[in-house]
Amino acid sequence: MPELPEVQTIIDELKIHIQGRTIVHIEEYRKGTIQDSTDADFLPFRIKEVFRRGKYIVFDSDSEFMMIIHLRMTGKLIFNEGERKLDHVRAEVFFENGNSMLFHDVRTFGKIYLINRRSYDQFFSKLGLEPLCEECNPSYLLKIFKGKTAPVKNILLQQELIAGLGNIYVNEILFRAKVLPTIAGKDITKEQSRRIVESMRVILKSAIENNGTTISDYRRVDNKTGNFQNFLRVYQKKECSCGADIVRIKQAGRSTFYCPECQNDKKK
DNA sequence: ATTGCTTCCTGAGCGC
DNA sequence: TGCGCTCAGGAAGCAA
Numbered sequence: 001m002p003e004l005p006e007v008q009t010i011i012d013e014l015k016i017h018i019q020g021r022t023i024v025h026i027e028e029y030r031k032g033t034i035q036d037s038t039d040a041d042f043l044p045f046r047i048k049e050v051f052r053r054g055k056y057i058v059f060d061s062d063s064e065f066m067m068i069i070h071l072r073m074t075g076k077l078i079f080n081e082g083e084r085k086l087d088h089v090r091a092e093v094f095f096e097n098g099n100s101m102l103f104h105d106v107r108t109f110g111k112i113y114l115i116n117r118r119s120y121d122q123f124f125s126k127l128g129l130e131p132l133c134e135e136c137n138p139s140y141l142l143k144i145f146k147g148k149t150a151p152v153k154n155i156l157l158q159q160e161l162i163a164g165l166g167n168i169y170v171n172e173i174l175f176r177a178k179v180l181p182t183i184a185g186k187d188i189t190k191e192q193s194r195r196i197v198e199s200m201r202v203i204l205k206s207a208i209e210n211n212g213t214t215i216s217d218y219r220r221v222d223n224k225t226g227n228f229q230n231f232l233r234v235y236q237k238k239e240c241s242c243g244a245d246i247v248r249i250k251q252a253g254r255s256t257f258y259c260p261e262c263q264n265d266k267k268k
Numbered sequence: 269a270t271t272g273c274t275t276c277c278t279g280a281g282c283g284c
Numbered sequence: 285t286g287c288g289c290t291c292a293g294g295a296a297g298c299a300a
Contacts, residue, residue: 001293072294107277109294150271167293254293
């Protein structure tokens with residue numbers, strides 16, 4: 001499941017393949033994969049730049065159009081298919097040099113959006129701060145936690161507040177910050193929110209350096225795996241390094257893992 | 269306004 | 285071998 005570090009890794013590798021390429025045709029193999037809100041033919045589409053916003057991959061062109069991809073749970077981008085034809089290819093983007101990029105997605109939640117540049121701001125209007133930006137600091141967190149009865153974990157997962165965190169990294173961030181995921185937002189202290197920000201930055205940067213976390217579905221471009229799974233401390237773990245059993249619960253429909261010893265301020 | 273549940277989807281893993 | 289069940293979860297939509 002690609003979160004910010006995985007999407008960033010994919011973008012860095014994408015650049016090698018699409019630098020200077022022009023899209024001449026897009027084929028949709030599964031209805032609903034492509035959401036086209038443009039009012040004209042956007043082809044040919046010369047790719048000028050690729051960048052990340054939250055978990056979205058944005059392809060900018062030198063025309064009035066943009067292409068945006070969200071991989072959701074199981075989306076992958078593949079340039080070299082290899083010998084055997086793949087199942088679950090939902091769309092294919094063809095370039096002027098005869099090459100193509102496959103959009104592969106088993107669970108079909110992923111989408112390719114085609115938009116006019118003038119609706120860019122509107123497209124991302126509900127997206128929160130980038131977690132690695134200057135403004136995403138302890139006082140911003142205190143502001144979004146204020147008055148909330150929802151648990152801190154659920155708040156950190158809300159893309160309209162902070163854009164890019166998913167289940168794996170929120171679990172890991174709260175472990176490193178020594179904060180219980182079940183604490184209500186309103187009860188998070190200044191000190192705890194300082195630790196959450198520090199952990200968020202350290203963990204995301206380290207995960208990017210390690211090309212993301214490959215647990216089950218996430219793959220880099222061309223199916224390569226990431227390495228950050230080797231550094232996970234609580235996600236899908238049974239025992240903490242302190243010796244305590246990791247507790248597993250469900251929050252907002254997703255698995256939460258935490259260490260009841262290390263993440264409990266009141267103990268010790 | 270906030271919160272929490274349901275939905276979309278399919279393959280993997282498990283018990284029998 | 286195969287059936288039925290549960291689980292994985294990002295984000296939209298909806299109900300309370």
